Amino acid sequence: MTLMTVRGPIEAEAMGQVLLHEHVRVAFPGWDLEAKSRLKPRDEEISTSVERMEQLLAHGVRTFVDPCPMELGRDVTLLRAISEQSGMNIVCSTGFYYEEDGQGIPFYWRTRWPEEVAELYLREITEGVGDTGIRPGVIKASTSNPVGRHDRKMLVAAGLASRESGLPIITHTTHSGGVMDQIQAFDAAGLDPSRCLIGHQDQQEDYALLLEIVRRDFFVGFDRIGMNRQVPDAHRADLVVRLIDDGFQHRIALSQDHMCYDPHPRPLYWIPRDREEEIMTQIHPVHEWEIAGRPHTHLMTDFFPLLRERGVSDEQIVSIMTDNPRRFLLGA
Numbered sequence: 098m099t100l101m102t103v104r105g106p107i108e109a110e111a112m113g114q115v116l117l118h119e120h121v122r123v124a125f126p127g128w129d130l131e132a133k134s135r136l137k138p139r140d141e142e143i144s145t146s147v148e149r150m151e152q153l154l155a156h157g158v159r160t161f162v163d164p165c166p167m168e169l170g171r172d173v174t175l176l177r178a179i180s181e182q183s184g185m186n187i188v189c190s191t192g193f194y195y196e197e198d199g200q201g202i203p204f205y206w207r208t209r210w211p212e213e214v215a216e217l218y219l220r221e222i223t224e225g226v227g228d229t230g231i232r233p234g235v236i237k238a239s240t241s242n243p244v245g246r247h248d249r250k251m252l253v254a255a256g257l258a259s260r261e262s263g264l265p266i267i268t269h270t271t272h273s274g275g276v277m278d279q280i281q282a283f284d285a286a287g288l289d290p291s292r293c294l295i296g297h298q299d300q301q302e303d304y305a306l307l308l309e310i311v312r313r314d315f316f317v318g319f320d321r322i323g324m325n326r327q328v329p330d331a332h333r334a335d336l337v338v339r340l341i342d343d344g345f346q347h348r349i350a351l352s353q354d355h356m357c358y359d360p361h362p363r364p365l366y367w368i369p370r371d372r373e374e375e376i377m378t379q380i381h382p383v384h385e386w387e388i389a390g391r392p393h394t395h396l397m398t399d400f401f402p403l404l405r406e407r408g409v410s411d412e413q414i415v416s417i418m419t420d421n422p423r424r425f426l427l428g429a
C-alpha cells in the first residue's frame with residue numbers, strides 16, 4: 098500500500114510522524130474577488146509555508162495532510178510547490194465543505210445527486226484535480242450543526258467515493274455535533290470504520306459519544322489543538338487520556354486544523370460597527386494567533402507536555418503520531 102501525496106505515491110516508511118488535519122490555508126468562497134493588492138503574493142505564501150514545514154520536519158513530522166475542501170481555496174499546485182521546496186510530504190483532499198451560511202457546497206453541486214458528486218470526487222482521485230495531474234490522498238466530508246439536507250447528500254457521496262477508491266475519509270463536525278449522522282452514513286455505505294476519522298471532537302461534552310465512535314472502530318479526531326478560545330487544551334488532554342485508559346489509544350488522531358497563514362485580507366466574521374475597535378484590538382489578534390499566527394509546532398511544545406503531565410509516555414505519543422495515521426491512511 099502507498100499513500101498518494103501531491104508529488105506522487107510514497108511508502109509507509111517515508112511517512113514519519115503524521116499530522117492528519119492541518120492546512121496551508123483555507124479561504125472562504127469569494128475571498129479571491131478582493132483586489133489583488135489585498136491578497137498575499139504567491140512567493141510569500143510559499144516561503145511562509147515552507148518555514149512552517151521546516152519547523153515540523155525538525156520535530157519528526159514528515160507528512161502533512163491538508164484536508165482543505167475543494168471550494169475553500171484549495172490550490173494543489175501551491176501545495177506541490179511547498180512540498181518540493183520543503184521536502185514535506187503533503188496530502189491533498191477531494192470533497193466539499195458544509196452547507197450552513199453558504200460556507201461550502203456551491204449551488205450547482207447542491208442540485209446534484211450524490212452519485213454525480215461521487216463522480217466528481219472519483220475523477221479527481223483517478224485523474225487528478227483539474228488538469229494538474231495532482232491526486233488527492235483523502236476524502237473530506239463535512240456537516241453543519243444540526244446536519245443539513247445537502248450535508249447528508251455529501252456524506253453519501255463521500256461514502257460512495259471512498260468505497261470505490263479505497264481512500265479514507267476525514268470529517269469536519271461543527272462544534273463536535275452530528276457524530277451519529279456521520280457514523281450512520283458511513284455504515285450505510287458499507288465502509289470500513291477504521292478508514293473514517295470523525296473529526297473535531299475537541300468540544301465533545303458527551304464522553305459516551307466518544308466511546309461510541311471508537312468502540313465501532315472509527316477514528317476520533319482531537320484535531321483543533323491550540324484553539325483555546327473554543328475549548329482549553331486541558332479539556333482535550335483529559336479526553337485523550339481517558340480514551341487511552343479505556344484502551345483506545347489506537348483510535349486517536351491528534352492535529353491542530355491550523356493554517357500556515359490566513360489568506361483573508363479582512364476578518365472572517367461580521368463586526369457590528371459599534372464594536373469594531375474592541376473586536377479589532379482585543380478579540381481579533383487572539384483569533385488570528387489561534388488559527389494561523391502561532392507555529393504548527395504548538396502540538397509538540399504546548400500540548401504533548403499536557404499529556405506527559407497526565408502520565409502518557411513519549412513512546413505512546415510517538416505511536417499515536419506514527420502507527421495510528423499509517424493504519425488510517427494505508428488501511429494496513
Ligand SMILES: [Zn+2]
Binds near residue numbers: 118119120164354
Ligand atoms: Zn480543517
